[in-house]
Amino acid sequence: MTKQIYFTIALLVTLGVFSYTIYRLTSFFRLTKPAFPVRDIGKRIRLTLEVAIGQTKIFRKPVIGLFHALVFWGFLVILIGSIEMIIDGLTGSERVLKFMGVVYNIIIASGDIFALIISILILVFIARRLFFHINRFEGIEMKRRSHVDANIALTIILLLMLSLLGMNSAHCAMEGSGEGNLVGLFPVGNMIAGIYTGLSHSTLHLLHEIFWWSHILLIFLFANMLPYSKHFHVFLSVPNVFLSRLDPLGKLVNMDSVTREVKLMLDPETAFAAPSGDEVPIERFGVKDVEDISWKNYMDALSCTQCGRCTEVCPANITGKMLSPRKIMMDVRERMKIRGPGLVKNGKEFTDGKSLIRDYITEEELWACTTCNACARECPINIDHPSLIVDMRRYLVMEEGSAPAELNTAFNNIENNGAPWQYSTEDRLLWAEGVEIPVMADLFARGEKAEYLFWVGCAGAFDDRYKKVTGAFARILTHLDVSFAVLGKEETCTGDPARRAGNEMLYQMQALQNIETFKAYEVRKIITICPHCFNIFKNDYPDLGADFEVVSYVELLDRFIKEGKLKLDASRLKELTVTYHDPCYLGRANDIYEEPRSVIKSVASNYVEMDRNRSFALCCGAGGAQMFKEAEKGDKEIFIERTEDALKTKANVIATSCPFCMTMITDGLKYKNREDDVKNYDIAELIVQALEL
Numbered sequence: 001m002t003k004q005i006y007f008t009i010a011l012l013v014t015l016g017v018f019s020y021t022i023y024r025l026t027s028f029f030r031l032t033k034p035a036f037p038v039r040d041i042g043k044r045i046r047l048t049l050e051v052a053i054g055q056t057k058i059f060r061k062p063v064i065g066l067f068h069a070l071v072f073w074g075f076l077v078i079l080i081g082s083i084e085m086i087i088d089g090l091t092g093s094e095r096v097l098k099f100m101g102v103v104y105n106i107i108i109a110s111g112d113i114f115a116l117i118i119s120i121l122i123l124v125f126i127a128r129r130l131f132f133h134i135n136r137f138e139g140i141e142m143k144r145r146s147h148v149d150a151n152i153a154l155t156i157i158l159l160l161m162l163s164l165l166g167m168n169s170a171h172c173a174m175e176g177s178g179e180g181n182l183v184g185l186f187p188v189g190n191m192i193a194g195i196y197t198g199l200s201h202s203t204l205h206l207l208h209e210i211f212w213w214s215h216i217l218l219i220f221l222f223a224n225m226l227p228y229s230k231h232f233h234v235f236l237s238v239p240n241v242f243l244s245r246l247d248p249l250g251k252l253v254n255m256d257s258v259t260r261e262v263k264l265m266l267d268p269e270t271a272f273a274a275p276s277g278d279e280v281p282i283e284r285f286g287v288k289d290v291e292d293i294s295w296k297n298y299m300d301a302l303s304c305t306q307c308g309r310c311t312e313v314c315p316a317n318i319t320g321k322m323l324s325p326r327k328i329m330m331d332v333r334e335r336m337k338i339r340g341p342g343l344v345k346n347g348k349e350f351t352d353g354k355s356l357i358r359d360y361i362t363e364e365e366l367w368a369c370t371t372c373n374a375c376a377r378e379c380p381i382n383i384d385h386p387s388l389i390v391d392m393r394r395y396l397v398m399e400e401g402s403a404p405a406e407l408n409t410a411f412n413n414i415e416n417n418g419a420p421w422q423y424s425t426e427d428r429l430l431w432a433e434g435v436e437i438p439v440m441a442d443l444f445a446r447g448e449k450a451e452y453l454f455w456v457g458c459a460g461a462f463d464d465r466y467k468k469v470t471g472a473f474a475r476i477l478t479h480l481d482v483s484f485a486v487l488g489k490e491e492t493c494t495g496d497p498a499r500r501a502g503n504e505m506l507y508q509m510q511a512l513q514n515i516e517t518f519k520a521y522e523v524r525k526i527i528t529i530c531p532h533c534f535n536i537f538k539n540d541y542p543d544l545g546a547d548f549e550v551v552s553y554v555e556l557l558d559r560f561i562k563e564g565k566l567k568l569d570a571s572r573l574k575e576l577t578v579t580y581h582d583p584c585y586l587g588r589a590n591d592i593y594e595e596p597r598s599v600i601k602s603v604a605s606n607y608v609e610m611d612r613n614r615s616f617a618l619c620c621g622a623g624g625a626q627m628f629k630e631a632e633k634g635d636k637e638i639f640i641e642r643t644e645d646a647l648k649t650k651a652n653v654i655a656t657s658c659p660f661c662m663t664m665i666t667d668g669l670k671y672k673n674r675e676d677d678v679k680n681y682d683i684a685e686l687i688v689q690a691l692e693l
């Protein structure tokens with residue numbers, strides 16, 4: 001009975017402190033903004049089983065991934081034993097779950113084995129942290145406190161496992177002494193029990209009690225330490241995965257408040273339309289401080305394990321720039337810790353003279369992001385950093401007008417010329433000089449319609465190198481007698497660079513204008529040769545009312561080849577050894593990895609992969625509007641790093657399928673003085689070279 005009383009007091013204290021912590025965190029959550037509705041429960045359960053329970057993303061690093069997965073799975077099994085201990089402690093029972101018979105024995109035996117495995121692995125983790133220089137554990141955000149925090153948590157886990165093994169072995173030894181009543185199976189406990197030989201039953205009983213109490217009190221202590229440490233992910237990682245954003249990585253959340261303003265600008269008549277009543281006045285565009293973030297941003301920040309897998313794959317970080325996606329998460333958490341209590345106490349007007357942007361996260365960090373989504377793809381608990389980065393850019397651009405000067409020039413060009421460069425709309429068809437290319441307006445005037453709108457894109461229309469790709473693809477379409485037409489002078493920028501750079505207003509103006517044009521020509525299917533156009537049409541435009549099918553030219557080429565419509569003579573390219581650079585906005589953003597490879601392999605028998613390929617591919621450095629500005633300072637340009645990846649393969653052709661990647665890789669080849677012996681071709685150009693006419 002005395003044990004029960006002490007136990008109940010310890011449990012109540014634990015629950016009391018824990019409840020207070022949760023109450024505080026809940027009050028911080030109340031300061032945040034809505035994120036997205038939590039629907040598709042079935043899909044979420046599948047995702048949780050796959051990513052959280054199955055640990056699939058952790059296995060992207062197979063060896064250390066297996067170590068982590070074993071610790072996680074072990075925790076799950078041992079958790080059942082811990083619940084049993086709590087019931088035993090409260091009721092005075094002994095191994096209350098033993099009625100489960102064989103199942104119980106399996107659970108207990110697994111827990112016993114896992115306790116040993118976890119102990120060994122934790123020692124490995126501690127040794128890695130203390131004695132080996134692991135890059136991803138370093139960085140400006142990884143202060144001494146972060147390392148101490150990690151080491152304390154690992155030590156407590158080790159003590160938890162050792163006390164469990166001590167308890168199990170003492171339990172076995174009591175049975176061995178002939179006076180115990182062994183319940184459960186303890187393969188490891190039995191092995192250790194030998195060390196207690198000669199001890200009396202009362203000593204063994206005392207030892208068992210010491211281990212029992214040590215184990216349960218460590219659990220109580222750990223539970224209350226977790227919310228204040230990076231190991232809060234022990235509680236939050238599974239719910240955070242369940243609450244993941246389910247959209248493709250390439251999609252950004254639409255700013256409905258901007259849509260209302262843009263529609264008003266484009267059609268002032270709507271100014272007189274009755275308000276819906278549930279519209280909340282917008283206090284600020286984008287994110288300046290923690291009161292502007294969504295509940296999901298905050299949950300991401302609390303759940304972050306600080307593992308550094310995101311930062312390790314970030315092209316900006318790899319090339320020595322200030323940006324670290326892990327730091328973004330740590331800064332959000334730290335800022336809420338500092339500012340949250342003041343906001344809760346004094347309301348929205350509270351100020352401490354600081355803000356998340358600038359005092360924690362600098363503009364230089366924010367502008368270094370290529371929105372390549374490598375971080376989000378890698379994060380084992382599905383944290384979405386790029387969306388938050390874009391939200392902070394939205395604040396800088398729309399509230400302060402403080403984008404880098406080159407981006408302001410690109411914005412002006414888009415607004416005035418319909419392209420990020422200073423070219424005239426009149427020149428949009430120069431790429432087709434001397435060739436008969438059907439134009440939508442002409443077809444419509446004749447009462448005809450094309451099956452596909454061939455969306456050329458700004459680079460396809462104005463970039464001298466990419467104009468050749470546009471011509472090559474148009475030649476394939478004509479050769480196959482595909483029913484298509486272009487918009488010509490009526491084409492205008494999709495708004496992608498503006499959107500990724502935070503100028504949501506300009507993006508939506510472009511998008512709504514394009515959607516009107518598509519409606520006017522009754523466009524149902526669009527082909528793009530630019531992954532950025534493809535992504536924004538596919539993922540972002542539907543939020544603004546777009547309703548059409550969009551297909552990337554690589555998908556179409558793959559389909560034509562598989563259907564036997566494209567007759568190709570592969571012998572013409574037999575001298576070539578080809579490698580392929582995955583563009584982020586076809587690959588990670590939209591999971592198009594196999595089609596381009598299949599197209600290339602249909603004409604090039606010598607194909608080699610770069611070490612970083614498919615979802616591991618390194619960005620070329622041009623996405624997220626980087627194409628239109630100088631890179632932030634660092635040790636190296638991203639395009640050089642990526643070109644080196646390609647050169648390591650010894651291929652003599654680097655195939656690309658994106659205008660920006662082409663610019664970057666071509667520049668990389670020039671920088672490395674390799675443009676004579678290594679060529680950069682677009683996939684469409686490879687196909688044209690092998691085309692049997």
Ligand code: SF4
Nearest residue numbers: 314369370372373375
């Ligand atoms: S999106 Fe790419 S560049 Fe931006 S933080 Fe993530 S990994 Fe780094």
Ligand code: SF4
Nearest residue numbers: 304305307308310379
């Ligand atoms: S954001 Fe994800 S990948 Fe990055 S440190 Fe946190 S948990 Fe690890």
